[in-house]
Amino acid sequence: MIHLEHVTKEFAPKRGLFDVSFSVEPGMVFGFIGPNGAGKSTAIRQLMGLIRADSGHATIGGYDCWNQTEDVKRIVGYLPGEINLPGDFTGEQILHLMQKLHHSKPERQLELLERFPFETKTKIRKMSKGMKQKLALVGCFMKDAPVYLLDEPTSGLDPLMQERFLALIDEERQQGKAILMSSHHFPEMEKSCDRAALIKEGRLIIEADIHELVRSSRKQYTIEFGLGAHAEQFARQIGSERMQNQVSFVTTKQLTLNQVIRFLTEYDVRTIHSSADDLEHVFLHYYSEEESP
Known part of the structure; x- marks a missing residue:
């Protein structure tokens, strides 16, 4: 039409x-x-x-x-x-x-x-x-x-x-x-x-289909560790930053959730929180990719 x-x-x-x-x-x-x-x-x-x-x-x-x-x-x-x-x-x-x-x-x-x-x-x-x-x-x-x-x-x-x-x-x-x-x-x-x-x-x-766009977005996770030392070590391992006992990161092709889970078996993990998928994350994801060198 x-x-x-x-x-x-x-x-x-x-x-x-x-x-x-x-x-x-x-x-x-x-x-x-x-x-x-x-x-x-x-x-x-x-x-x-x-x-x-x-x-x-x-x-x-x-x-x-x-x-x-x-x-x-x-x-x-x-x-x-x-x-x-x-x-x-x-x-x-x-x-x-x-x-x-x-x-x-x-x-x-x-x-x-x-x-x-x-x-x-x-x-x-x-x-x-x-x-x-x-x-x-x-x-x-x-x-x-x-x-x-x-x-x-x-x-x-x-x-x-x-x-x-x-x-x-x-x-x-x-x-x-x-x-x-x-x-x-x-x-x-x-x-x-x-x-x-x-x-x-x-x-x-x-x-794309709106739901495919959301599903294809990178997802953000926040992990709370029992020990600050574990949070610091994990943050260095994945190239992220920590805030007290918490580390936040975004999954990518280079850092998949399966890889992170394998790393976490070495640590005392208290909670794992994932951000809700929404269109705004998709938007920011594709815009940041376009601006990357």
């Missing part, structure tokens, strides 16, 4: 997109993960036909994102990363305008306002960031489109609204929608995405 093929858009060295390819199929939530300036928003703007690629090809629903941008916009619900709406309009006026523009059902709007409630009669310029984000979410999803492009969708939302958003995303996925979601909020991506791509300086580092 969503396809980028070798798309390049260069603004400056290491700024833009460079030979980026990925696909999002119906019924899939695809996470686009990276820090600010990595190229996430550029990719989404390319898909929306807001900028033209230097090379490569992008389509949504078979429509060319640049040459058939009106057809693309007709089938896409778009949530930009920065919400810019007329300050003197009220939320009610904005939603009425969107409803007429997209021919959306009033029932859909009411249902979404129950999920993401805010004072619709407030003027945009008086709204908090969270209120603007809820207004944008309602406006985006009331279109009931087959494709959604969401740029930092939970920015400004409180934890309750974030959970409601994730529940909505799951419902939309089950209805066969194709969803591309950019974020650097790792827990929500891990909960909601089927696949993910990590991007740095406009280039994809890796793309």
Whole structure:
């Protein structure tokens, strides 16, 4: 449904997109993960036909994102990363305008306002960031489109609204929608995405099933020894540092867990604690690998 093929858009060295390819199929939530300036928003703007690629090809629903941008916009619900709406309009006026523009059902709007409630009669310029984000979410999803492009969708939302958003995303996925979601909020991506791509300086580092990404990460362990001397000796053995009777380390290809266990048979070990796998560890793992000489 969503396809980028070798798309390049260069603004400056290491700024833009460079030979980026990925696909999002119906019924899939695809996470686009990276820090600010990595190229996430550029990719989404390319898909929306807001900028033209230097090379490569992008389509949504078979429509060319640049040459058939009106057809693309007709089938896409778009949530930009920065919400810019007329300050003197009220939320009610904005939603009425969107409803007429997209021919959306009033029932859909009411249902979404129950999920993401805010004072619709407030003027945009008086709204908090969270209120603007809820207004944008309602406006985006009331279109009931087959494709959604969401740029930092939970920015400004409180934890309750974030959970409601994730529940909505799951419902939309089950209805066969194709969803591309950019974020650097790792827990929500891990909960909601089927696949993910990590991007740095406009280039994809890796793309994989979200659970495979987590499983492939390096894991951190902390071992508590009965004797400080044992902790010091073990730390020297694996090239790590100790803090009193504890030694922390990260498994690698050169230092596997099996090797560590063999070493530990020589010592008085009190506890072994492993950090929970999460997407943030994966992100840091691949970024640190990229930066290694």
